[in-house]
Amino acid sequence: MHINLAVGYGGRKEITDAMRSIVAAHHADGGSLETLADLLTPDLIGEHLYTGGQPDPDLVIRTSGEQRLSDFMLWQSAHSEFYFVEALGPDLREVDFLRAVRDYSRRHRRFGG
Structure with a gap:
């Protein structure tokens, strides 16, 4: 990972x-x-x-409740899945991370298609 x-x-x-x-x-x-x-x-x-x-990221976890890239890995995240969470980066808990991974595991990747 x-x-x-x-x-x-x-x-x-x-x-x-x-x-x-x-x-x-x-x-x-x-x-x-x-x-x-x-x-x-x-x-x-x-x-x-x-x-x-x-490798390019499979999952980008965006903290602080914002639903934008904020100039983060623009090239690499072209086919990434995104997960948005309200917690600020320093306050991200293990449970938040695990929820993001669980959500990602249920998705069907289409790689832009």
């Missing part, structure tokens, strides 16, 4: 940093913009995210 906590994190900045990393690496290898455009794929971008090498 992987657990990611968002502390001082911004998803848009992460995507921007990933693109900068890709461009810098391509430039260092002597590549042109034209060849870079041909190389760009969702997988390549994903490899350069802060979570590169980790």
Whole structure:
């Protein structure tokens, strides 16, 4: 099981940093913009995210009663299931977590379909 906590994190900045990393690496290898455009794929971008090498989250638990992403794992959560809970992050109890997992286990994943 992987657990990611968002502390001082911004998803848009992460995507921007990933693109900068890709461009810098391509430039260092002597590549042109034209060849870079041909190389760009969702997988390549994903490899350069802060979570590169980790699986995308199956479940995102959103605390504080808000029903929005708040710039959290924008790229990685495209096919994630979401669970919303009223508790604030620091106040999340084990029972809240277990309810989220139970709710998730009853869902039929469609991966965007």
